[in-house]
Amino acid sequence: MLFPPAPAARVAPRVVVTGCGLVSPLGVGLAANAEGFRTGRTAFRAVTAFDVARQRVRTAAQVDLPDALPATALAPKAARRLDRAGAMLLWAAHEATQQARWDGAPRAAFVVGTTGGGMSLGEAYYRTALETPLTCRQQPTRTLGYQAYRQTALVAQACDLRGPVTVIANACASGANAVGHAWELLRTGRAERVLAAGYDALSQLIFAGFDSLQALSPTQCRPFDAGRDGLALGEGAAALALETLAGAEARGAEIFAEIVGYGAATDLHHLTQPQPQGAAAVATMTEACRVAGIEPRDIDYVNAHGTGTVLNDGAEAAAITRWAGAASAQLVVSSTKAGIGHLLGAAGAVEAVVCVLALRGQWLPPMLATQTPDPACGFRLVTRPAAARLENVLTNSFGFGGANASVILRRWV
Amino acid sequence: MNALLGADGAAAWPAPQPLERPGWTRPLVVRRVPAPATRPAWAAHARMRRAAAISQFALGAALEAVGGSTGGPLGVVFCTTCGGVNYSRRFYDEVLRDPAVASPLLFPETVFNAPASHLAAVLATGAPNYTLLGDAGVFLHGLALAAGWLADDRVERCLVVAAEEADWITADALRHFQKSVTLAEGAGAVLLTRERTAQTWAALECVTDPEPFGYGASQPARAAALRRVAAALPAGAVAAAGASPGAGPALPGEAFAAGAAWQVLAGIHAARTQRLPRATVLVPGAYQEAIGASFTVFGNANL
Numbered sequence: 001m002l003f004p005p006a007p008a009a010r011v012a013p014r015v016v017v018t019g020c021g022l023v024s025p026l027g028v029g030l031a032a033n034a035e036g037f038r039t040g041r042t043a044f045r046a047v048t049a050f051d052v053a054r055q056r057v058r059t060a061a062q063v064d065l066p067d068a069l070p071a072t073a074l075a076p077k078a079a080r081r082l083d084r085a086g087a088m089l090l091w092a093a094h095e096a097t098q099q100a101r102w103d104g105a106p107r108a109a110f111v112v113g114t115t116g117g118g119m120s121l122g123e124a125y126y127r128t129a130l131e132t133p134l135t136c137r138q139q140p141t142r143t144l145g146y147q148a149y150r151q152t153a154l155v156a157q158a159c160d161l162r163g164p165v166t167v168i169a170n171a172c173a174s175g176a177n178a179v180g181h182a183w184e185l186l187r188t189g190r191a192e193r194v195l196a197a198g199y200d201a202l203s204q205l206i207f208a209g210f211d212s213l214q215a216l217s218p219t220q221c222r223p224f225d226a227g228r229d230g231l232a233l234g235e236g237a238a239a240l241a242l243e244t245l246a247g248a249e250a251r252g253a254e255i256f257a258e259i260v261g262y263g264a265a266t267d268l269h270h271l272t273q274p275q276p277q278g279a280a281a282v283a284t285m286t287e288a289c290r291v292a293g294i295e296p297r298d299i300d301y302v303n304a305h306g307t308g309t310v311l312n313d314g315a316e317a318a319a320i321t322r323w324a325g326a327a328s329a330q331l332v333v334s335s336t337k338a339g340i341g342h343l344l345g346a347a348g349a350v351e352a353v354v355c356v357l358a359l360r361g362q363w364l365p366p367m368l369a370t371q372t373p374d375p376a377c378g379f380r381l382v383t384r385p386a387a388a389r390l391e392n393v394l395t396n397s398f399g400f401g402g403a404n405a406s407v408i409l410r411r412w413v
Numbered sequence: 414m415n416a417l418l419g420a421d422g423a424a425a426w427p428a429p430q431p432l433e434r435p436g437w438t439r440p441l442v443v444r445r446v447p448a449p450a451t452r453p454a455w456a457a458h459a460r461m462r463r464a465a466a467i468s469q470f471a472l473g474a475a476l477e478a479v480g481g482s483t484g485g486p487l488g489v490v491f492c493t494t495c496g497g498v499n500y501s502r503r504f505y506d507e508v509l510r511d512p513a514v515a516s517p518l519l520f521p522e523t524v525f526n527a528p529a530s531h532l533a534a535v536l537a538t539g540a541p542n543y544t545l546l547g548d549a550g551v552f553l554h555g556l557a558l559a560a561g562w563l564a565d566d567r568v569e570r571c572l573v574v575a576a577e578e579a580d581w582i583t584a585d586a587l588r589h590f591q592k593s594v595t596l597a598e599g600a601g602a603v604l605l606t607r608e609r610t611a612q613t614w615a616a617l618e619c620v621t622d623p624e625p626f627g628y629g630a631s632q633p634a635r636a637a638a639l640r641r642v643a644a645a646l647p648a649g650a651v652a653a654a655g656a657s658p659g660a661g662p663a664l665p666g667e668a669f670a671a672g673a674a675w676q677v678l679a680g681i682h683a684a685r686t687q688r689l690p691r692a693t694v695l696v697p698g699a700y701q702e703a704i705g706a707s708f709t710v711f712g713n714a715n716l
Contacts (some may be wrong), residue, residue, distance in 0.1 A: 001645070002557035002704075003620040004564075117546070126505055129585055133436025140589040147494075149547045149701055153625055164623050165702075166554060167546040169496075169525035177543065188565055207503070209506040209520035260520065266489075266542040268531045271460070271521045280539060356474045399519060401530030403542065 003163060008189035014260075015410065018355045019100030019241030021197075022058035025061035025234050028091055030099075034357050040366035042339045044221075044232055049084075050204040057216040061234035063088060063340040070094045072158035079158070081141060083118045085201035086151035088237035088346075090158055093197055096289025097159045100241035100253065107162035108193035108241075110152060111182045113174025113207035114167065114345035117148025118141060119203035138291045142244045143156055149395025161195055164296045169345070171399030172305075173239070174198055175262075179407050180262035181354050182242050192247055198349030199237035203302045206344070207233055213272065215309055223306035223335035224313050224377055225370040231307040238349040240356070252390045258410040260392070261294070263287025267402030273311050274398060278319025281398060284406040285323045292408045297327035299408070301364060301388065302379075303351050303395040306335020307342050314376055314396065321378030338367035350396035352407055355393045359411040426665040429595050434581045441584040444597040444666045446470060460534045463518060465497045468528040470600035470671075471576035475532050478572060478602035480612065485569025486540035488562050490555040491529035492575040494548055494669030495701075497522050499580045526574060530689070540568050548698035549624060552601075552673035553706045557620040559605045569607065574599035575670035584710040587667055590699070597666030601674025615681045615692065621645040622704040638703040639695060644704045646693045669699065677706065684710040 010069045011376030022029065025043035026036035038041075043061040052058040065087055069079050072094055082090060089112070102108060125142040128135065144150050156165050170177045182196035200206075205407070210216050210233060228253025248255055267280035274281070289296060305316055321328045336354050337343075343350050354365060364382045373381050391411050398404045427447050431440035446466075455472055456460060464472075471491065479487075485534050502525040507515040520526060526544035533542050541562065545551050552575040559571035577583075579598040587596050605617065622645070624638035673696045684692035695705045 001619050002554065002622060003560045003617065005561070052512075054511060056513070114546075122501075123505060125586065126502065127509070127581060128436060129582065133434070136589060143589060144588040144700060146702075147546075147548075149551075153701060156625075164554075165547075166558075167626070169544045169546050170526050170529075170542075171526050181543075184561075184565070188561065188563070190561065204512075205505045205508060205523070208512040208515050209504065209517075209523065211512065212515045212517040214517075264541045266530070266539045268539055269535045271527060271530055283539070300488065334662055398525070401526040402522045402533065403526060403530075 001310040005162065005188065005190040012187040012348040013243040014258060014286060015242055016245050016248050016258050017240050017356055018243055018248050019096040019371040020256060020356055021095030021239040022353045023088045023091045024236040025063050026387040028066060029095055034091050034361065036339065036353050037336060037357060037365045038361060038363045040339055040368040042364065044341065047202065047270045047287055049202050055217055056086050057211055060207065060232060061141055064173065071075055072152045073160050074154060074158035078154055078201055078409045081145050082151060082154060083120050083145055085116065085118055085149045085199055086154065088201060089151065089199035090155050090356065092237040093155050093195060094154035096195060096239035096241045102193065102241060106182045106192045108195050108248050108253065109163035109185060109191045110156045110161045110165045110195050111178045112152045112167050113178035113198040113348060114148045114200055115169060115171055115174060116200050116203050116206055116233065116345065118151055122146040129363060131243065139216060163191065165326055170345050170403035171345055172342065172349065173397040173399035173402050173403035175347035176395065176397035176405035176407055177264060179240060179349055179352050180264060180364055180405055183259045183262050185326060186242055193243045195204045196349065197237065197239035198346040200235060200343055200345040202233060202235045212280055217308055220369050221308040221338055221341060222369045223304065223308045223338050223367055224317060224374050226372045226374045228308050228310060231309050234343045234344045236340065236346050236350055238346060238353040240349065240352060255412045255413050257359050259407065260410045261288035261292030261408035264290065264405045267404055269402065274315035276315055276318065278315040278369060279400060280404040281316060281319035281396065282323045284404045285394060288394060288406040288408045299331065299392050299394045301358065301393045302331060302333045303355050303393060304333050304335045305367055305396045306337055308337060313374060315374040316396065317374055328378040331379040332364060332382055333379045334365050336365050336412050338369055348405065351395045352409065355395050356397065359390050359393060362387055362390055421708060422655045432581050432584060434585060441581055442595055443579040443584050444595050445579055446599050446639065455535060458535050460530060460531045462668050463498045463522065465522045465578065466533045467497050467576045467578040470598065471528040471574050472532055472535055474600035474602035475572050476572050476653065477535065478604045482570060482604055487538040488540045488559060488568035488571035489529055489532050489538065489542040490559045490571060490573045491532065492551045492555040492670045493525065493546065494551065495577055495583050496525045497527055498583050499578055501591055502580055502582045532574065547692040548667050549673040549695045550698040550702055550704035551670050552677065553620050553704045556617055556706060560617055563605060563607050571605045572602060573605065574600060574602040575674040577668050577671045591667060595666035597668040599668055600669050601678055603677065613711055615710045617648065618707040618709050621705045623704040625702045635697065636682055639697050642703045642705040643695055646707050647691065681708055682709055685712065
């Protein structure tokens with residue numbers, strides 16, 4: 001039953017990460033990504049996925065996907081129905097479940113965050129409906145493929161998850177909400193295993209939308225730089241195989257990290273602008289720490305939302321400084337959007353996986369383009385590759401509509 | 414509730430209206446939400462000035478569900494299948510014509526969680542707020558999520574709202590699957606609280622696990638999924654309403670997630686008026702999964 005769940009244990013179980021999958025503009029797979037994030041490599045180039053000739057900005061971080069999908073339980077005919085976004089989700093989910101060595105029992109729930117789902121298919125549907133209004137060819141397939149939950153159901157089938165599928169569309173916080181919701185399902189005994197993921201592909205509608213808002217940087221994405229002038233868009237997917245510590249230990253699974261805190265809140269200020277002091281962001285970071293039973297001084301690194309827009313970074317800088325209080329001067333912060341852009345619904349999940357990589361490798365992801373820190377930053381920015389002793393890291397995601405979320409991950413030794 | 418069922422409890426739907434479909438000589442047909450006789454007060458809220466129809470429907474239903482409820486943190490779970498398709502279609506149309514002049518006023522309203530954001534702003538609640546996507550059954554997922562938040566003390570009260578808006582592109586897409594079914598628009602909402610009060614209509618007893626149809630499911634496979642869901646539900650007054658002919662008490666048409674919300678409301682209403690102790694609701698999703706829920710019904714108020 002989804003409700004009521006089986007009685008929960010008196011003590012909430014610990015939740016660990018036993019597998020990760022990552023598709024980003026830096027590469028497909030963890031191995032292809034880790035060094036790029038560690039060294040601060042950037043992946044921006046001219047957009048080729050659709051026509052940008054009439055756009056104000058013409059660059060983004062695109063993913064180079066392999067020609068063929070990984071071999072899964074999905075029938076080839078069904079696999080062909082996945083568009084670019086669905087294919088990225090499949091790659092990430094497949095890597096995470098393979099790494100976790102899940103074998104289908106017990107069944108796993110699937111919690112996915114996205115903003116666009118199969119938007120490219122929706123766009124194709126609309127163009128076809130206008131250009132050839134009397135034809136039905138491929139239109140039913142596009143209708144189904146456009147739906148995010150149809151894509152996720154196919155990926156769940158491919159990875160033999162067999163549990164309930166939940167699709168969260170909380171704009172740019174979707175991926176973090178997916179990770180947080182998955183964590184809550186495990187903590188409350190509503191699931192034994194959950195694959196948490198986020199995915200989004202570049203699409204013409206969304207790219208033009210951000211361009212119309214003049215939110216895209218015409219120069220270079222420089223999170224928290226005093227001269228920042230906007231964000232860069234990217235695409236990708238990430239997945240985290242989560243399970244209870246008891247379950248992981250019972251089957252001798254390799255553990256990559258522990259998730260110890262999650263907070264979510266809503267910023268009511270404006271549909272597209274954060275409250276300047278970041279009150280909701282303070283609330284999510286505070287709540288995540290409270291649940292984790294730690295203080296801001298225990299956080300060794302913050303993976304900021306850090307889009308590179310004037311408004312987001314200003315509000316987030318104020319929020320982190322206020323939340324960390326006396327500990328802020330020692331706190332180190334960076335945004336991996338400096339290298340791969342804003343992955344929208346995928347961002348929170350991708351950045352959680354980057355945190356797992358950083359915890360395992362004990363390094364800080366740098367933002368090489370950020371040279372002149374915004375004076376509002378009462379913390380240290382990571383602008384060069386660096387090693388560090390990381391125990392607890394916090395990742396922020398803030399989205400359109402005021403969706404705010406923070407997740408805390410802990411090193412596993 | 415009376416607006417949904419008609420003053421005497423019988424369905425009294427507005428007549429379907431023609432909707433121009435570019436490239437066709439004949440219009441599509443949809444069942445729209447009638448314009449209110451007077452402008453609701455909430456329409457003057459700054460957030461609602463440019464809000465899409467889906468947000469207006471959602472807010473109207475939400476405010477009716479909240480009524481005079483006051484108390485601690487109010488969570489919001491917004492459920493939809495199609496989202497703000499009207500502004501999305503209009504914005505993309507502008508992009509295809511010339512992206513350099515596409516309206517920045519339209520784009521923010523295309524985002525799936527825009528209605529949920531407006532709800533939170535108008536209701537002044539900063540509590541957790543999720544937008545869930547799915548076929549009709551997503552409303553029952555939303556009920557389970559909200560009930561979980563209440564059980565875990567994350568919120569004191571939780572609104573679960575589902576809404577859809579009609580557009581020619583949605584009606585066109587529906588035609589590929591169900592030619593005889595009319596697309597409908599609107600919203601439904603329920604307020605879940607932990608404590609029972611004099612205004613409480615029903616208690617959420619259970620939400621079943623979903624039964625996915627799987628890729629390319631045949632009608633027998635869907636029927637089998639429905640049977641498995643039905644078997645998981647306690648026996649009671651089944652209110653398996655739906656848009657398809659012969660599927661039970663008629664709803665005004667295919668309204669996806671909003672249709673499931675209407676099913677829940679209609680089922681509870683039917684159980685109360687017939688003095689039945691329980692309402693069960695079976696939602697055969699359009700193309701994802703079947704799912705069901707059961708409610709213990711209280712009282713027999715004058716509805």
